[in-house]
Amino acid sequence: MDCSPSKVSGTAITAHVLILTLPAQGHVAPTMKLAYRLADLGVKVTFLTAECTFDQLDSEQSRNKDALPKIQGGPYQERVKTVFFPDGLKSTELDERRDTVKFLERIAKVMPYHVEEFIKKANQPESEKDEKITCVIADLVVAWALEIANKMGLKGAIFLSSAPGIVSMVLQIPHLIEAGIIDAEGTPKKKEKVMLSPYLPALSSDDYVWNFPGNKELQKVGFEFVRSGEPFLRTSNWVLCNWYRDLDPSADGLLPTTLSIGPLLANDRPSGNMFSEDLTCLSWLDRQPPGSVVYVSFGSTGTFNSHQFDELALGLQLVGRPFLWVVRPDISHEVASATDGLRNRGADDHQLGKIVQWAPQEKVLAHPSVGCFLTHCGWNSTVEGMSMGVPLLCWPHMRDQFYVRTCICDGWKVGLELKPNEDGIFTRHEIKSKVDELLINGGIRENALKIKRLAQMSLSKGGSSSKNLEQFVAELVL
Incomplete structure (x- = not known):
């Protein structure tokens, strides 16, 4: 797949993006890959994470430092910077971090203040132009950050690293509640299938994104996190999605701001890995x-x-x-x-x-x-x-x-x-x-190879995902 360094034609890149996500492996990894894809296109990126994950990410970047490819304007580590906010959770306090409800509550409590303070400091009048944050990209589970961005006059994007269909699912939450299909805590009340896309299977009551079998409390917390992101999907400047158009041709039309930019792959660069790989x-x-x-x-x-x-x-x-x-x-x-x-x-x-x-x-x-x-x-x-x-x-x-x-x-x-x-x-x-x-099963293998070819085409020069990411970068500096 062609992920070679490139730039947006005719555009002098002056954007500085702040990327925010939940400090957990499944969220950190795709957002870190997004950071390096943006660096490919000349964007300066600051990746803000919790202190409890910073040492693990810093260790990965140190291991990969000598292997990092160079791009026009300097090495990747000069374009992508990882910083942390204090969360009160040390990486050794594993028991507390494994309590998902307490962990989510802690992050939701401390993270907004530090995000706002970081932007204020970066955007002081005396700061260098390229140090000033111009856009905030927030994972859906921390979508509240776009409220801060809007208050400070910055552009904002939602980043979603989940399957096609999930955006439609989240957007339909108000209707699902109103129709009595789920209650106010996300619990299914009717065994009714919901169409998310003409190209994808219908959503059953067992397949909701906030489903935690056997854990009602975690389901409730998960539902609130997802539900709170719904209005930001509708009002953000962009919705960036880690899939490619061929997986659901209707997905980019759900909202006028939706851009499919995946698949996001590491290609030998830091990948947001929080564990030591056994090579x-x-x-x-x-x-x-x-x-x-x-x-x-x-x-x-x-x-x-x-x-x-x-x-x-x-x-x-x-x-x-x-x-x-x-x-x-x-x-x-x-x-x-x-x-x-x-x-x-x-x-x-x-x-x-x-x-x-x-x-x-x-x-x-x-x-x-x-x-x-x-x-x-x-x-x-x-x-x-x-x-x-x-x-x-x-x-x-x-x-x-x-x-x-x-x-x-x-x-x-x-x-x-x-x-x-x-x-x-x-x-x-x-x-x-x-x-x-x-x-x-020859049919499944044939389908798998077809999907692989479509992924390669989406990332190639002129492919749908490549063009969408270039469009996003071009609009950043308008």
Whole structure:
């Protein structure tokens, strides 16, 4: 894919963008990739994050410093600056950060003040012109930042790194409540499907973006975060979306300000990675036959109870194919016993598979030995997998992952869905059966390669996403 340095023709870039997001891996990664794409086009970017994530991001940038490509006007690190605001949460206070409700409440309480103070300081009359913030780009979950931007006379953009259909879902919230389809806390009241797009499957009551199965409190908080962003979608100067037009040709017409600019890929630059990647998996992949490896990753937050985790481990053994499995230390209480059992049966000895705590995912998915991707259907993982033409095996856990699963299987037809038994367990036999089916399904693989080609075209010179991002940059300086 052509992500080479470029500039907007005839435009002298003087914009300085402030990018804001929730300090969590799934939000930081795509916004950091956006920062470096804007740097490609000559825009100066400040990435403001919470102190609890800053050290992890700083570590990644230090690791990549020598490999950063140069662009006209200086190295990337001179165009993209990462700064933090104090949040009262140190990176070692993991228990408090894992309490999602408390974490979201803390961020919502302290972040607005620091955003406003940062802009005031940057935009003092005596500041150099290129230091002054001219636009704020805010993730949908921190859309309130555009109210601050508007108060200070700045342009504002919403950034959405989720599937096509999600914008329509959020915009329909007032109607869903008024029609009695959901209540004021987002709980479904009717088993009624909602059309989001003529090109995508209908939305079922189980697929709402704020869905947290078994956690009513988190669903309520998630719904409020999403709902609070709805008016800003309608009033922002731009809505920048991490997808490409071919995934839903109707999406760019939802609002006159919508611009599809994806897929956002790192391409060897800092990617907002908050975990240390185990690069030994790449040399292991080099030794595997083409299309043979089952790549397994459930993102930065997916967890399993002891029974389910053990069943997953046994399922990977039963598949009988080489696998690369990302196992975070906090993914389950049974990490040690289940993975030790696999290692005793050949994993990490190159006979059965390889287990790592975190992987360089884009490089893994681009590797010719990878045959399929067992995923939680987080949008970052999904768009990376589709951009590399890898068939997907879907095991969603929460939020928009359920609707992404529906789009993967019933819309774009690039994957299959794992289904639980009557006790809610995804059995080892179900895992083996679906992996086998996915790897021999020529239609799904053909669709996956088609989606990959469309992604490449969107990012190429003159492609829809490239033109949209250039349009955004040109309008920044008007």
